[in-house]
Amino acid sequence: MNLRTLKKLSKRAAPLLTLLGDDRRQFPAERGENYTGLVITARKHWERRRSVHPDLWGEHEIKTPAKDGDGWICISPPGHPRKGTIMVGALEGYYEPEWDEKTAWEALRDIVFIEFTDWGEDECSLTRRLDTPSDILRAAESLVATWQREARR
Structure with missing residues (x-):
């Protein structure tokens, strides 16, 4: 993955995060100010x-x-995303809250992997193929559709 692809994926992931209930603040990254946990x-x-x-x-x-x-x-x-990459962030912690941020793509990927993982006693396995960004976006869209169907009931 490169920084340009990360920026485009984050732009696509941002509206899906809102639909999936992620209420953290969304904002564009500034040059050299924000961080990503991905290895480019x-x-x-x-x-x-x-x-x-x-x-x-x-x-x-x-x-x-x-x-x-x-x-x-x-x-x-690089440890910094490209300027304008959509980020999500919030204060986390109880006694001494600290600012935690990640790209919208990382946040969406984390939600999808958690939802489609079968947590056993000794091991965990994916219940759906999540090898490419397209697989992750399709899985997120199916999650949104499922959650909206359940909300109508």
């Missing part, structure tokens, strides 16, 4: 920087020696 695999969008310290690297980062021999070049997946 398209290296075109990865952040690049130079360092003289070879041992300070994270889990998904790649380091290579600089061609000019002066330090290391590090590339890492």
Whole structure:
């Protein structure tokens, strides 16, 4: 997934979240201010920087020696979504509430996976195929239809 795809999926997910009862605040992301928990695999969008310290690297980062021999070049997946990506957020916690946010796509994906997971005693398994974003959007739309049918009764 790349940042552009994430932005488009979040735009499609936002109205479905409202229909599924997610009442968190929805807002567009600002450049460099909001965070995503997804690992963006398209290296075109990865952040690049130079360092003289070879041992300070994270889990998904790649380091290579600089061609000019002066330090290391590090590339890492971005932690920020693209400007304008629809986010959902709310204060969570009791004694010391903290702001928790994620992209609308992540929130929808979490709801769908929870609804279509069979929780057994020792294991859990999916009750529906959820391999692609299209599968997740179809599952969310069927959830909305089911919940609206039940609400009419």
